[in-house]
Amino acid sequence: MNGLVRRNPAGLGVWDPFRELDEMRKRMASLWERPLELLEAPSERMELAEWRPLADITEDEKGYLVKLELPGMKREEVKVSMESGVLTVSGERKLEKEEKGKKFHRVERAYGSFSRAFVIPEDVVADKIDAQFKEGVLEVHLPKGEHAKPKTIEVKG
Template sequence: MNGLVRRSPAGLGVWDPFRELEEMRKRFASLWERPLEFLEAPSERLELAEWRPVADITEDDKEYLVKIELPGMKREEVKVSMESGVLTISGERKLEKEEKNKKYHRVERAYGSFSRSFVIPEDVVADKIDAQFKDGILQVHLPKGEHAKPKTIEVKG
């Protein structure tokens, strides 16, 4: 017997349980994609997304560099701290004042508080960490200590 056989109104056919599982998965997935229109009025469908600014972390011989995009924010709205080997960057981007005469059709920019934390390698010199903010980009320079630099050891005979 090649496969399971089931009877259908059109006659006999091969039953593929994996195909049916995939169809069921697609049906459930489509339920989550649909808006719950019966719960909210059409005019109240504006949602504010949770904001988590993106970060890039690079390394060279001298330092680690953390860059975080913070568009529309000011230097005073950002806090950088280091405690127990964890670098934390936090702040809040406030929602612009809503004007009474404006009708918003779409709000895609996220607002609110955020906090990003990164475990810092042991070779970072904590008291020499430097942070700069320019053009909506926060750059945190984490210098490496002298002991972190590679050292060539001569093998003697």
């Protein structure tokens, strides 16, 4: 156990790592007792997170449906394109500007440009893709071609 106890550099006693851990635990516990405002420095830097809208993709016998959550955006701010079997949804959500006499204390919502790309199956009819934007949700309908739909074949005999 000699390896755990050594003299401190000033030679003023014995160094006890367990005592230091206990002191650190007490200091951390005292932080949780303070109101949260005191933990945040007034000069706290506002960093914007990279934004990547969430997407759901579903399929039925008629086709595929891609839904993206785009809260706070307008239809004109979103671009949907299809090239070489890749569906791309892109746009930009702009940061609200500070008004005179008003300052931001916290910015947690993400802003900025985004681009999501999805490889679409070969059975999609590209010229019939339809996109609708309603209540902050973009829905892109990707219809399947006739050859992709299940077909029952009668067995003759």
